[in-house]
Amino acid sequence: MKKIILFFLACFILVNTLPAYAHPPSNIVIAYDPAKKMLHAEIKHQVGNPRQHYIKKADIGLNGKEIASLSFTSQASYFSQLLDYSLAEVEIKKGDKIYVEGYCSISGKLKVEYTVE
Amino acid sequence: MKLLAVKSWLIAFLGLLALCLAITGKDALFLSGVAVALISALIFDSLFIYLKEKKVRVTDSSIITGLIIGYVLASDEPFWKFIAAALLAIGSKHIIRVNKKHLFNPAAFGVFLTMFLFGANTQWRGAYLWYVLIPVGLFFAYKVQKKEVLAGYLFSALGLFAAQALLQKAPLLNIFGFLSYFYIFVMVIEPKTTPVFKRAKFAFGLGVGILVFLFTELGVNFDAELAALLLMNLSVPLLNKIPQRRGA
Numbered sequence: 001m002k003k004i005i006l007f008f009l010a011c012f013i014l015v016n017t018l019p020a021y022a023h024p025p026s027n028i029v030i031a032y033d034p035a036k037k038m039l040h041a042e043i044k045h046q047v048g049n050p051r052q053h054y055i056k057k058a059d060i061g062l063n064g065k066e067i068a069s070l071s072f073t074s075q076a077s078y079f080s081q082l083l084d085y086s087l088a089e090v091e092i093k094k095g096d097k098i099y100v101e102g103y104c105s106i107s108g109k110l111k112v113e114y115t116v117e
Numbered sequence: 118m119k120l121l122a123v124k125s126w127l128i129a130f131l132g133l134l135a136l137c138l139a140i141t142g143k144d145a146l147f148l149s150g151v152a153v154a155l156i157s158a159l160i161f162d163s164l165f166i167y168l169k170e171k172k173v174r175v176t177d178s179s180i181i182t183g184l185i186i187g188y189v190l191a192s193d194e195p196f197w198k199f200i201a202a203a204l205l206a207i208g209s210k211h212i213i214r215v216n217k218k219h220l221f222n223p224a225a226f227g228v229f230l231t232m233f234l235f236g237a238n239t240q241w242r243g244a245y246l247w248y249v250l251i252p253v254g255l256f257f258a259y260k261v262q263k264k265e266v267l268a269g270y271l272f273s274a275l276g277l278f279a280a281q282a283l284l285q286k287a288p289l290l291n292i293f294g295f296l297s298y299f300y301i302f303v304m305v306i307e308p309k310t311t312p313v314f315k316r317a318k319f320a321f322g323l324g325v326g327i328l329v330f331l332f333t334e335l336g337v338n339f340d341a342e343l344a345a346l347l348l349m350n351l352s353v354p355l356l357n358k359i360p361q362r363r364g365a
Contacts, residue, residue, distance in 0.1 A: 023239075023241060023244075023297060023340075023341075023342070024239070024240055024241050024244070026245055046291060048278050048281050048282065048285075048287065048291065048292065048333070049281065049285070049333070049334060051336075052333065052334055052335065052336035053333050053336065078287055078288065078291055079291075103238070105336065105338070106332075106333060106336070106337060106338070106339075106340065106341050107232075107238075107239045107241075107339070107340035107341065107342070107343075108238070108239045108240060108241050108340075109191060109238050109239075109240060110240070111193070
């Protein structure tokens with residue numbers, strides 16, 4: 001029993017060279033294209049079955065106020081959910097704060113803020 | 118090292134980690150949530166103890182419960198949900214008892230019911246810090262003699278997710294991304310609500326891993342990990358009856 005335990009713990013530690021992500025998104029990378037007034041975000045959420053375990057919702061906000069909420073029924077890849085959203089109808093200036101909040105379909109959420117340059 | 122000393126180390130670790138996360142993330146809200154959950158758990162536990170023993174006493178386990186609730190519940194939830202989670206956690210510890218021991222992991226019970234009853238969200242703060250949680254968690258698992266629980270969990274979780282990855286032709290190393298290290302190395306090895314004997318401990322970990330996999334694959338809309346842990350907590354009185362090998 002002791003050998004089995006040590007074997008699995010050793011394998012686990014040795015192989016574990018990747019960053020780990022639990023249910024909540026691990027990070028959200030946000031970019032804003034002022035010329036096209038497009039918001040791009042990559043919600044990092046590593047899963048084993050993107051049809052059953054995915055980012056179900058992403059809220060987009062400006063200066064603390066929610067302006068849009070997008071829903072998803074599956075995840076585009078094993079690693080992340082991409083989103084593009086047009087902010088053409090919103091006036092955005094330098095220094096404004098855009099946030100994206102991603103919700104896991106099972107449990108957990110993450111909110112990340114981006115300051116427009 | 119006695120269990121009491123291990124608890125003090127765990128309190129110090131969780132407290133310091135919360136402080137580091139709040140400072141590096143400039144997140145005072147997280148620290149506020151942790152503080153509210155911790156103080157609430159302390160007060161409720163002292164009240165329950167007073168009602169039973171007519172003495173005021175502060176326990177290490179209530180501090181740990183409060184800290185864990187602060188890590189798991191989303192910081193932007195209103196404070197009353199942290200208080201509710203602490204009340205449910207401490208209440209379960211004092212009321213739902215089998216063989217003079219509480220049945221459920223208090224923090225898991227409190228958070229899960231708060232999500233279910235009041236629609237709270239989780240954030241699992243610090244769950245990504247595998248480079249901190251693995252060594253520290255291994256140390257605690259060794260000290261509280263729960264390494265068999267870890268082995269059981271890793272055996273089933275890695276086995277099932279690896280088989281799934283092979284079937285789906287998905288990247289095999291991706292499976293390490295599904296493991297919530299805070300959950301595994303802080304919550305699953307809780308000493309009072311896990312079995313006592315070696316085989317039972319391994320079976321407990323095995324069961325938690327299988328349930329997490331099944332719930333995830335079913336796409337459940339509740340926290341798969343907390344539910345798996347609570348269901349396996351229910352089985353502990355039975356698991357403790359598994360015949361042991363001589364010397365085990």
